[in-house]
Amino acid sequence: MSTGSLFRDRRQAGKALAQVLGAYADRRDVLVLALPRGGVPVGFEVAVALRVPLDVFIVRKLGVPGREEYAMGAIASGGVRVLNESVRRLLHISEAAIEEVARAEQQELQRREQLYRGARPPPDVRGRAVLVVDDGLATGSTMLAAIRALRVQQPARIVAAVPIASAETCEDLRREADHVVCARNPEPFVAVGQWYENFAQTTDEEVRELLARARLDAAAHGT
Structure with missing residues (x-):
């Protein structure tokens, strides 16, 4: 080592x-x-x-549009979404902007779910x-x-x-x-x-x- x-x-x-x-x-x-x-x-x-x-x-991070390294929330297995409301209010992030980011990340989450779990349901x-x-x-x-x-x-x-x-x-x-x-x-x-x-x-x-x-x-x- x-x-x-x-x-x-x-x-x-x-x-x-x-x-x-x-x-x-x-x-x-x-x-x-x-x-x-x-x-x-x-x-x-x-x-x-x-x-x-x-x-x-x-878990897929939801990055702030234009500042993707800065998380405004996350989506996770089981259809769960967590939003940081203080970040959302501070940066005046619209619901439409959140939905656009979430859609893109949801695609990657679903790709991984299908690849790793197949037809098995989440525990x-x-x-x-x-x-x-x-x-x-x-x-x-x-x-x-x-x-x-x-x-x-x-x-x-x-x-x-x-x-x-x-x-x-x-x-x-x-x-x-x-x-x-x-x-x-x-x-x-x-x-x-x-x-x-x-x-x-x-x-x-x-x-x-x-x-x-x-x-x-x-x-x-x-x-």
Whole structure:
């Protein structure tokens, strides 16, 4: 492992994260939802180690027109839309502008839903303990959108779980999630990728393969 990196790759990071999530092992009410694409190899290792089901929760940021890096909300799996009303009012963003951005992002969300899930319906999270897993957190904007979108679906508990994150972002998320697990909080924290020896982009095919393997593993354990 190279100097400065904490994990060889996402799979090793997932194993490390699973070690601090042991309280959720073998529970019938627990579901791991990984954020594609980089969160899926991490979530796979967590789900296999805890012997609980794995699925994906797809989140697409709604960027402000002309300032796309600035989020005015997000859409997520299950037809959920979350809007930041303060941003909308501050920048005087019209409903028509929001709809135009949402339509474009909805197309990509549906593409990924079809590619990753096929005909399988999204999992029912109502009343369940949901572990939302990603490969790391810098600003935490995607995880925040996922938490807010999931909250609408009334799970019993939302756990934001990552192998690596900035301490500040983890603290911020504690105002939104019921439980936040950040396995490592190195400082100074610049970017997630700096803590991985291999941070190559996860492919769509890898996501599909890991989801299929996780379904077989869950079936073997009767989960």
